[in-house]
Amino acid sequence: MGTAFIILIVFGVFIFLSSFFTVKQQTSVIVERFGKFTSVRNSGLQLKIPIIDRIAGRVNLKIQQLDVLIETQTKDNVFIKMKVSVQFKVIQEHVYEAFYKLEYPHDQITAYVFDVVRAEVPKLILDDVFVRKDDIAIAVKRELNEAMTTYGYDIINTLVTDIDPDIQVKNAMNRINAAEREKTAAMFESEAQRIRIVAKAKAEAESKKLQGQGIADQRREIARGLVESVEVLNNVGINSQEASALIVITQHYDTLQAIGADTNSNLILLPNSPQAASDMLNSMVTSFSASNIIGEEMKRQPKKVKKTNNSDINYNPSDTSEPTETAQ
Template identity: 45%
Template sequence: MGQTLGCIQVKQSKVAVKEQFGKFDEVLGPGCHCLPRCLGYRIAGELSLRVKQLDVRCETKTKDNVFVNVVASIQYRPLPEKAADAFYKLSNANSLIQAYVFDVVRASVPKLELDAVFEQKNHLARSVEEELEKAMSTYGYEIVQTLIVDVEPDVHVKRSMNEINAAARQRLAANEKAEAEKVLQIKRAEGEAESKYLAGLGIARQRQAVVDGLRDSVLNFSETVPGTSAKDVMDMVLVTQYFDTMKEIGASSKSSSIFIPHGPGAVKDIASQIREGLRQANAA
């Protein structure tokens, strides 16, 4: 703002307070104005209409006895139509705003537990804004926006909260891992049961095929070689299987075997035992 030959210039986004002989006369807006000094006019001061921001840090205690630092961001500006009130009635807007923020925060936060303070930041911001609007409108100021930008507990409380959160997540991970292992064990057991069932079917079919093959072999051999009975053929088959078994045992270098006294003649006894068992079964 400059003054030459009784003319002054008020810059944009500002207003000037005009006085005559020390008494308020009017508020001058942006532009050029005549100000004759001979008539006792002068500029008492100027006021910026731009939005200002004030960050207020307030330490208080929650309902569960945790000390926290609440950081509130207040955005305010003078009203053009009440510029005279803002210029004359209030000497330090920042100090007044800070006092009201302290009053509201320290009255509201002690009623809430720590978790609730984080959850109700918007509600706390509205409470501060409503109180400031009632107070600052008297002095010609408008509260544009009020934000609770941060809630900072003590560093030890932060560490404890992080440990609690980490423990909860580890517990959840352990439960999920246990459930996964449970599913794997169930699927493994189902697979083993299915495998054993199929193996049993395979063994049963193998034995059925062996029985069918032996029957066909005995019938064909009896028809091809005259004078032989089914008993003779079965004795020959048993002896053949006996020698095949002995051959397998001798061919395997890593087989674990128990040797007991026996001889080829024992096959005859085995055959007799089989026939005796079949005869008793038929008789029953």
């Protein structure tokens, strides 16, 4: 009698305790009675009829991620491996559909991802696959939403996280990119060289221009100085020929002095004897005098006659007036 009572108490406690169960946060519990759906229980302490009711399953309401690895072919016949990450969750109001209508949701999502990717990628060449990967992800999400909403699943986001072409294709792409960058670098280097050459030519031209202006100004000032020197010498009774010769001799001695002042100079000015200045002065005075005599003789020469159309033309080289004709 005592043992049976104890057994009864233990059984009663077991029945009592089995009437309560807890549900975690972001989880829903499916309760069945004799194998038939009864209710969906959410987080917290829940009560059920012992032995009659049972927990058929638990549904995770958190956002889940499924990574799908797909091998497909592009329009330009390049095989690539593409990784698509799908983020999804069960809609809390559709826990019944998610639990009873779809047994293997991961397999179903994977099948749809394969179908969409292998329909979209063959339309694109390899370069466009990298550029338009977001468009592929949007197409996958749109197709999954249309298919999985019926089963109580919401597709949060789809991401193309990796595009991996064949190793030989990657090596070829790297060589193409390297060659393209070398070509661009060569173009920039050529342009820089051209700019340097043009700038150097402009600088040289400007330098030559300024140098020419400086030489012209220097010669102009030298000429003005010579004119003033001749005028000063003429005022003291020295004629122009003697003044010019004296100026040349002075410049000769100035040059000798400048050469002697430079200790590192190896220039030799010829002639450079003590009589050189005197000889130079005499030669210049003689040449100036001879040139004056020749000029006077040319002025005293008779007028030449030039025949044109049976008429004589009196022509004097030193006469600037119009020639006159004399009839024969």
